[in-house]
Amino acid sequence: MKKIVVIILLLLSVTACQSEPSKDDTKETEQTITLTIRNPKVEIAPAFEKMIKAYEKQHPHVQIEVSTVGGALDNYSDLKAQLAANEGPDIFTNPGYEATDLWEPYLEDLSDQTWVQHAYPETLEPITRDNHIYGMPMNLEGYGIIYNKNLFHQAGIKAPPTTFSALQTVVEKLEKKEITPFATGYYEKWKLGDHLMNIAIAQQEKPDQFIQQLKDGTISIEKNEQMDQLIDLLDLTIEHNGADPLSTDYMTELQQFTSGEAAMILQGNWVQPMIDKLHPQMEIGIFPIVINEKATNNALHIHVPSYWVVNKQIPSKKKKEAKRLLNWMVHSEQGQYFMTKAFHFIPAFDHIDVSESNPMAQTITQVYQENPMIAPNWSNLPAGLRESFGTDTQQYIKHNWSHHQLLKAYQQSWEQAY
Helix, strand or coil, rough: HHHHHHHHHHHHHHHHHHHHHHHHHHHHHHHHHEEEEEEEHHHHHHHHHHHHHHHHHCCCCEEEEEEECCCCCCCCCCCCHHHHHCCCEEEEEECCCHHHHHHHHHHHHHHHHHHHHHHHHHHHHHHHHCCEECEEEEEEEEEEEEEHHHHHHHCCCCCCCCCCHHHHHHHHHHHHHCCCCCCCCCCHHHHHHHHHHHHHHHHCHHHHHHHHHHHHHHCCCCCCCHHHHHHHHHHHHHCCCCHHHHCHHHHHHHHHHCCCCEEEEEEHHHHHHHHHHHHHCCEEEEECCCCCCHHCCCCCCCEECEEEEECCCCCHHHHHHHHHHHHHHHCHHHHHHHHHHHCCCEECCCCCCCCCCCHHHHHHHHHHHHHCCCCCCHHHCCCHHHHHHHEEEEEEECCCCCCCHHHHHHHHHHHHHH
């Protein structure tokens, strides 16, 4: 009887050893999970890397490789080829709207994720198709004209302008004090092709109807008043800047602004980390980009620039880890810290406190919460149009075209893209 008991115990011991992996085996298995992320925000690259390291420390079985694109680079130029070859990143971004339709075969359904219930509902519309949510809002961004409060004070400017004629007066006052009004980074096509063009679209009486009528061919950009006014604004910035606008890239523009060489730039709250780095104590403000005398129509343009998406092609094990990371960014204390304090993001989620954010972020948040409407943006336009509009505008700046020729080129670019 004793021999039988001993044999049974020995058999149980051997079975247990075979069925239960050792700690070393478990560690080796967990370390095989590697995620790749495509980060489109060059402004937050160092802070983003720090956030990833913090996540890896809490989740040692996950290794994350980050590639950052942006600035002068086209974020999507090579991505589709990678995905078509099944070599795309595990997490990347999508701007929504028509890009959702274009990229849907590669987008994992995220409708069941816990962050969905906290996202501002209107922010999910551009990335939702047939009641399926394919991306997590990266943040809210607001853009306008950022100005140096100290230089405005030196020029005797007591309040930011609310109309185009008032902006012209601001320019005159600055130049009387020998202060360069604008730093213009028009080397960047995205700045010309989407941020500026969006101003004219948002100024339409009914922006959605305007876009639809362009698609139907019942109206033309050539004869549109707001598009014409937009070029007047473009002329003002070109004529009153301190350097060749086409040789001024994103970083050069910021350096000119933060060094006090220029009083204003057309940018958004995403430049806050760079401003803090280049001039930590700089006092800045932001006001709407004005193109006419209709002050009530002039407002900061607030939208979701892009959405974090998960590659539908990757193994389920990777999908699980990718979704866990996105939830951690939104729900964990560390993730929220990086979002609001390190990235200077404006959260697109109602449960994240922004009371200690920088003044520009607080201003944009307040505007958005008072009127939660995302301004029509370039992502709702035909694919490739941003690049074409940017090229058209650069040709105009080179003085190769007249005022009317630029409007005609915009219309031709629309027809070719649509």
